[in-house]
Amino acid sequence: MPALYPEKLVTIITTDVLETWLAKIVRKRGASGYTVVRARGAGSSGEQSSMLDIDTNIKFHVILPEERLAGMLEDLECMMKKGHHLTVFVSEVSVLHPEKYARPLE
């Protein structure tokens, strides 16, 4: 079996208006990429039906090495302090080629 190596997966659920900002954070914090999925949902700021541009959510995923996690979370924390609604969670995952996730996105 191919060897597996531990990495962190950060998932952020929020309005799609913030997508470009999140992509900037990814670059700034040296992650190797990100993946975005369109979503709808409900939470403390009401329902987001994804029917209009103004109420579409995204699920934003970033895999990154443990040592880069703290910086990323600090930036997210800072956005939340400014008033943005982010649902953030971190999971443990195992990847096939860890060197792929060490190369920052240009």
Place this chain on the structure above:
Amino acid sequence: MPALYPEKLVTIITTDVLETWLAKIVRKRGASGYTVVRARGAGSSGEQSSMLDIDTNIKFHVILPEERLAGMLEDLECMMKKGHHLTVFVSEVSVLHPEKYARPLE
């Protein structure tokens, strides 16, 4: 680094016809919100190509505190007993502000 706290993430994959029922369960079981993503797939009940209304799947996510997990799973179990096809799995995640997930959705 901002502190992280453990929560449970329940993911349900099923036909989108059941979305409103799942949202009702979320409210009933006191989760703070949910997120839905459109999906296609295949399983024991055939292929769901997501091309027509009648064969679209959803991935339904709920983050909730460990102590509310059992109730949620019981409701899902009960739906499955009635014949509904649900693919359910639970993962361990870490979140930034656990109090956010303790406040039930109105």
Place this chain on the structure above:
Amino acid sequence: MPALYPEKLVTIITTDVLETWLAKIVRKRGASGYTVVRARGAGSSGEQSSMLDIDTNIKFHVILPEERLAGMLEDLECMMKKGHHLTVFVSEVSVLHPEKYARPLE
């Protein structure tokens, strides 16, 4: 509380052109099904905006028993060796009815 059993969740992020190949691997390796979500993103092979057919990503999920994981990963490894760009990660999940994931997809 309903009992939970451990399974492996394999997630593959790649171009949607490879979807049918991944579905073939799922069948070959005896997984019970798969779920696909449309995605966009960025990585070492540039941005995939999901605006045209030619730059759409997918998130491809397969839940399968631990003993079938190795075979699946070998096939994915082999695709990557041929030059395909796959972002692959494995997570630990708990499911309600493990027998569901033991029955291979026909």
Place this chain on the structure above:
Amino acid sequence: MGALSNLLIPAVLFFALGFFARVVKSDLRFPQDMAKMLSIYLLVAIGLHGGYELGRADLGVALQAVVWALVMGFTLPIIGYLLLVVTRRVSPLDAAAVAAHYGSVSAGTFLAAVAYLDSAGIEYESYPVIMLAVMESPAIIVGLLLAAWTRRRMGRNGSAEPAPADPVGQGGMSSLLHEALTNGSVLLLLGSLLIGAIAAPGSMDSLFPFINEIFMGVLCLFLLEMGMEAARRIREFRKVGVIMVAFGLVMPLIGGVVGVAIGHWALGFGLGGTTLVAVLGASASYIAVPPAMRLAVPEANPSLYLTLALGITFPFNVIIGIPLYLYLARLVGAA
């Protein structure tokens, strides 16, 4: 004009093209929501058009048409259920779910028939559009009743444990009835009919190009996609078994004959109108009924009813059924 040349209308040809694309495993694929969007347009266009004419038509006949639509919608599922139970090939709950589809109608088949009549230069009444709108709900209701009755009977025979309590109290009859009556496509069609009928005189003029000129083209694209879907479903015919496939071919014939009878004798329609009523009887829903059955009869196997309605009955009707019902309508008309 030969029967074959009858089939050479673009709407049918596009259906065949879609079917062919799947058979040769082409990667031709529509964007996810395109079929839905096209069908919204088609429902609105046919609704406005029919409503506009109904607003100028005989309300008595319209009412009669509604009544007969309800009769068909309630009767056909019962016939289907009995046939299926007799074959003993499927569980009684599967039978209830499948039967419900045949009491309802397929807008795609109906529109293909309209294109067929148009290209043959045959006129038709506007009443069948309103029948199209009202037949969805009774079929769902009968399906629910048949399933409930089956469950009770099975329970009495001890062959099934009592259903567990519903976690969200949503599987109940009343909430399912509500869904049957407020179904989205029913509402859209009825609403458009009403708007077409009551819109201020003159204000409809600016809508006519939209509902008339691009109608046939949109229908062609819709049937192209439905051809692909039908071909995808027909592959499963081996799983459903030859008896069930036979049901999927016989049931539309029964519905078509019933429809011809109702159209000609009960409603006194002409050749075109009678053919359309036959198509209403013969066609099986693949829009409103499947989700209703998923919610109400979760024990039934969706791929069974989808394969039958979409993979067997739908292409049968588009290719063979429509000219056949027209032929029958001509027969009774000449009699």
Place this chain on the structure above:
Amino acid sequence: MGALSNLLIPAVLFFALGFFARVVKSDLRFPQDMAKMLSIYLLVAIGLHGGYELGRADLGVALQAVVWALVMGFTLPIIGYLLLVVTRRVSPLDAAAVAAHYGSVSAGTFLAAVAYLDSAGIEYESYPVIMLAVMESPAIIVGLLLAAWTRRRMGRNGSAEPAPADPVGQGGMSSLLHEALTNGSVLLLLGSLLIGAIAAPGSMDSLFPFINEIFMGVLCLFLLEMGMEAARRIREFRKVGVIMVAFGLVMPLIGGVVGVAIGHWALGFGLGGTTLVAVLGASASYIAVPPAMRLAVPEANPSLYLTLALGITFPFNVIIGIPLYLYLARLVGAA
């Protein structure tokens, strides 16, 4: 012609149908991106149409119209902000975000008014289209300035800790201004206006069927969806409170009166044009301003401004406002 029969135009009826569908909890639902696609078509069609006429119109008047549009776009949010601050029902930042919406415009309301005038056979100038295009940006800019000013004042009073540094340096004024000026729908509308005005003579002919014939039908579908969205939002009216609902009804009246005054006296438009300017003043944006406010004023509650703009002011304008502003325009015209 009675006021009621005025409302019986398809565009308004489809809005009502969508509203009704949500009220009875129908499962009628448009595909995710359909409203967006329809609105792209509508913006392009109205832009090309308006541009074609502007290319043949008086540039002096066009310039005047732009100036007055800017004046409205800058003034109305300030009026709204003051009103809201006086009620003391919402935080000052909420007030800034809400007010910005009322300086901007709702293309859906504007188009409903166009349909209304068309069906009443009332002519209108093409200048209001260009005003529609330019009013989005100033409103956003005033919103940003009001929020910045509010934050500074709150900071001085010690009632707020200083905002944390922006992790991506994107919340800054200049990057937000850039977004206000290059907003997608503004660009699309301005671009189409320009193309309509400069396209080589003759080359527009092949476009006219596209922008004219199907326009009303597309508008009906768009308003159907917006009716559903309005109904979904109006349910939240209890959360926003009765004072805020009153604001959502009074503010369009103020904007409508201002618009009538500007249209009639400042710009010298006729009955139709004056009505359209009133609608520009009265309507509140639900396309460009909400995302801008989400980015720039994250502390404000989105469901507050969306409920007001989409759930209260939008249906009010479509059902009551448009005929009312026409009535006002007729009054001042007769004076």
Place this chain on the structure above:
Amino acid sequence: MGALSNLLIPAVLFFALGFFARVVKSDLRFPQDMAKMLSIYLLVAIGLHGGYELGRADLGVALQAVVWALVMGFTLPIIGYLLLVVTRRVSPLDAAAVAAHYGSVSAGTFLAAVAYLDSAGIEYESYPVIMLAVMESPAIIVGLLLAAWTRRRMGRNGSAEPAPADPVGQGGMSSLLHEALTNGSVLLLLGSLLIGAIAAPGSMDSLFPFINEIFMGVLCLFLLEMGMEAARRIREFRKVGVIMVAFGLVMPLIGGVVGVAIGHWALGFGLGGTTLVAVLGASASYIAVPPAMRLAVPEANPSLYLTLALGITFPFNVIIGIPLYLYLARLVGAA
């Protein structure tokens, strides 16, 4: 009429608008599937239109056109491959993948040329549409062969380890050939051509408004989106390097000259038809070939061929190429 006023046709202006929107970093964005839907419409419309005319045209010439299309589709990639290998700027597999794109065609460029000719009042034959349909597949096949041959040569030189066994046996030549021949857009275009040609007389009439009247508008929206995509891709031109950019400008010129020669001398077309054949030669696929290359030549870098085809060659052809090829066609026609 000056060259500039030639460019002031709406189709080209909308392309420029989309390009501009990206350059100023506007947030204008189409819904995900809108470009796909528009292109389905465009392929069906042009197919039906062309098929209808081909059904009434000379089959001998049509056959000749097909043969010459195959010749172009097979030859141009080989020319491109040799050019690229000579530059030594890209790996041989990259060269194979890039070259394949230039043997195929871009429907968007073709349609822009049609709009261009229409607005200039220049007539054109219907045969180029069928050439458009058949040129996709040979280019893919040559691409596969070039890649296979390159891999064998590299293997012989020991510069590459043997490719690992395919886990799903899908990378094989035969399954890739199947994909080349059943490609979705090829099938859609060929199917529509056939339907246009064989549809029962009279039955096409109800389709004409759909395929004619809204055609130019849909094309404008499509080119608007493609303008945005081209601008997004052109930003990467620095990554691909100046030599490759030069290739993206020279290759269409070669293809255009070849096309003019074939159109004028081999096929005897008039001014319009010759220009369209030149556009077929000059344009590079960004629909069918890229996914085929992803599957068949995974070692090649997609952003290389997408940047060239979509970011360099496509805008070059739309803005400069089309008038240039028309000029060339006029030259040889006058000679």
